Amino acid sequence: MTETIARRHLIMPPTARGMIVGLFGGSFNPPHAGHALVAEIALRRLNLDQLWWMVTPGNPLKDRGNLAPLSERMRLSERLVHDPAVKVTAFEKTLGTSYTAKTLAFVKARNPHVHFIWIMGADNLKGFHRWQNWRAIAETFPIAVIDRPGSTLSYLSSKMARTYGHARIDEDDAGSLWKHRAPAWTFIHGPRSALSSTALRAERGGG
Numbered sequence: 163m164t165e166t167i168a169r170r171h172l173i174m175p176p177t178a179r180g181m182i183v184g185l186f187g188g189s190f191n192p193p194h195a196g197h198a199l200v201a202e203i204a205l206r207r208l209n210l211d212q213l214w215w216m217v218t219p220g221n222p223l224k225d226r227g228n229l230a231p232l233s234e235r236m237r238l239s240e241r242l243v244h245d246p247a248v249k250v251t252a253f254e255k256t257l258g259t260s261y262t263a264k265t266l267a268f269v270k271a272r273n274p275h276v277h278f279i280w281i282m283g284a285d286n287l288k289g290f291h292r293w294q295n296w297r298a299i300a301e302t303f304p305i306a307v308i309d310r311p312g313s314t315l316s317y318l319s320s321k322m323a324r325t326y327g328h329a330r331i332d333e334d335d336a337g338s339l340w341k342h343r344a345p346a347w348t349f350i351h352g353p354r355s356a357l358s359s360t361a362l363r364a365e366r367g368g369g
């Protein structure tokens with residue numbers, strides 16, 4: 163299938179020296195209000211100047227059988243997001259990778275004077291140690307984990323949490339996470355959403 167994605171969405175969003183930028187990658191298949199809540203919490207609690215809502219070409223650990231086209235996931239994401247600080251982007255497609263470690267290395271090399279924070283929901287903390295080069299990610303970028311129903315205890319039990327327990331900073335200091343040298347991570351509690359793309363696909367009969 164040919165996909166139509168605007169050119170501006172295929173290049174990395176522009177930044178300025180000293181900015182604090184949150185990187186929020188996801189399948190967004192489809193995007194939902196739970197994602198918007200994560201973005202809102204991250205922007206506020208982490209003192210971000212921007213949040214990049216990075217729609218992945220495909221999570222390397224997920225079956226792509228029921229994955230909607232990237233153009234469709236971009237279109238729905240754009241419709242959901244209203245805050246100008248949130249940049250919906252598909253630049254990973256241009257990089258030709260779905261691996262976060264590769265994307266992050268590229269992003270950092272291109273923006274050496276920007277402070278990046280990787281953002282993910284607590285369910286992803288549970289399986290983070292199965293990601294390619296997960297230790298390199300944790301040792302290069304501060305990470306903010308946003309609570310999600312069903313995954314709250316991951317901040318204690320996950321392999322990532324146990325490996326880097328010494329590097330967890332109190333969520334009251336999340337606003338200064340960007341200043342910390344990696345490994346540094348925080349787990350943010352707050353309003354939670356039980357929404358999931360799986361449930362939405364099931365409701366719509368998409369499997």
Ligand SMILES: Nc1ncnc2c1ncn2[C@@H]1O[C@H](COP(=O)(O)OP(=O)(O)OP(=O)(O)O)[C@@H](O)[C@H]1O
Nearest residue numbers: 188189190191196282283286310355357358359360
């Ligand atoms: N309700 C939620 N609360 C907190 N984080 C969430 C929530 N939904 C998704 N996330 C986080 O947003 C990012 C993108 O999630 P994703 O697009 O996989 O949505 P999902 O609802 O988990 O999808 P699926 O059900 O298909 O696995 C991930 O880091 C995930 O942990």
Ligand SMILES: O=C(O)c1ccc[n+]([C@@H]2O[C@H](COP(=O)([O-])O)[C@@H](O)[C@H]2O)c1
Nearest residue numbers: 187188189218221223261262263293294
């Ligand atoms: O790099 C990996 O090995 C890896 C494994 C699983 C997920 N990811 C990334 O994690 C982000 C969240 O994915 P998802 O499917 O839970 O929305 C998204 O950007 C994925 O590309 C990355």
